[in-house]
Amino acid sequence: MRCAVSDEIELEYDTFGDPADPALLLVMGLGTQMIAWHPDFCGKLAAAGFYVIRFDNRDVGLSTKLHGVRANFGGLLGFAQNRLTRRAPYLVADMADDAVRLLDGLGIDRAHVVGVSMGGMIAQEMAIRHPERLLTLTSIMSTTGNQFVGQPRPKALAVLFRAPPPDRDGAIEAGVLTRQMLAPHFFDEQETRRFAAASFDRSFYPEGTGRQLAAVLASGDRTEALRSVTTPTLVIHGTADPLVPLSGGFATAEAIPGARLVTYERMGHELPRALWDKMVQEITDHARSVSGRR
Numbered sequence: 097m098r099c100a101v102s103d104e105i106e107l108e109y110d111t112f113g114d115p116a117d118p119a120l121l122l123v124m125g126l127g128t129q130m131i132a133w134h135p136d137f138c139g140k141l142a143a144a145g146f147y148v149i150r151f152d153n154r155d156v157g158l159s160t161k162l163h164g165v166r167a168n169f170g171g172l173l174g175f176a177q178n179r180l181t182r183r184a185p186y187l188v189a190d191m192a193d194d195a196v197r198l199l200d201g202l203g204i205d206r207a208h209v210v211g212v213s214m215g216g217m218i219a220q221e222m223a224i225r226h227p228e229r230l231l232t233l234t235s236i237m238s239t240t241g242n243q244f245v246g247q248p249r250p251k252a253l254a255v256l257f258r259a260p261p262p263d264r265d266g267a268i269e270a271g272v273l274t275r276q277m278l279a280p281h282f283f284d285e286q287e288t289r290r291f292a293a294a295s296f297d298r299s300f301y302p303e304g305t306g307r308q309l310a311a312v313l314a315s316g317d318r319t320e321a322l323r324s325v326t327t328p329t330l331v332i333h334g335t336a337d338p339l340v341p342l343s344g345g346f347a348t349a350e351a352i353p354g355a356r357l358v359t360y361e362r363m364g365h366e367l368p369r370a371l372w373d374k375m376v377q378e379i380t381d382h383a384r385s386v387s388g389r390r
Contacts, residue, residue, distance in 0.1 A: 101197035108158035109151035113142030120146040125213030127305030129157035144380040155304030167310030184314035192221035210234040239344025246344020260302035268292040279364030322351035329355035330382040334363025
């Protein structure tokens with residue numbers, strides 16, 4: 097299903113559960129399609145009494161792609177280091193506005209919002225820009241944008257700027273190697289291959305990943321803005337994350353008043369099946385701690 101969130105952007109989405117239940121919006125990370133929110137994971141949240149919505153961000157999956165729009169990474173890297181300029185086609189804040197307009201299109205006034213990695217950044221911006229629309233915030237394996245915390249390890253950074261593979265087989269192998277590097281302790285090769293193949297067949301679009309990365313780099317530090325967030329916040333992070341190290345989770349929890357931090361030993365940059373039940377319990381307990389409803 098698709099929903100127009102502006103004159104230029106349509107978002108692909110699907111849902112799980114009963115629309116009469118409180119809404120829970122899942123926001124995915126950099127260059128990753130909504131199918132990374134596994135149907136079984138979504139089903140667990142729906143079975144817990146939530147109307148679950150997952151969607152493709154702009155420039156990924158089946159949502160609108162900004163074909164041919166270029167990002168100047170030289171200027172962006174300079175911005176990340178010196179705060180001098182912004183050279184990105186859009187910012188994380190624009191992606192947050194997309195997500196809020198998706199809720200508008202679905203007739204949802206307020207939702208529990210759960211974001212991973214870049215999706216956590218988007219969810220944070222939603223809480224900053226549209227606090228009245230969030231019941232709770234859960235930020236998973238994400239960070240504040242402060243250049244001194246949550247920065248990728250050298251090998252993980254190399255993954256972000258690696259040239260895309262030329263074909264399906266290459267994309268699958270690249271997906272396996274990336275997952276193994278980012279999440280070695282819970283690595284499942286067969287499941288990773290299935291997901292990499294499904295992602296390629298659904299939509300292979302590395303150009304969009306570059307623009308999303310540009311948005312992250314150009315959006316700067318949210319720390320001060322996060323200090324004003326009043327949305328009840330849960331922060332989840334793995335202790336073995338090489339892409340967004342645990343310092344990013346600590347900084348997020350410290351910036352948001354009253355936020356609670358939950359860490360998982362050996363978890364890398366991933367949503368490992370072995371931890372789904374624990375994560376779902378944390379997310380649903382957090383959501384139920386708030387009396388508001390959709």
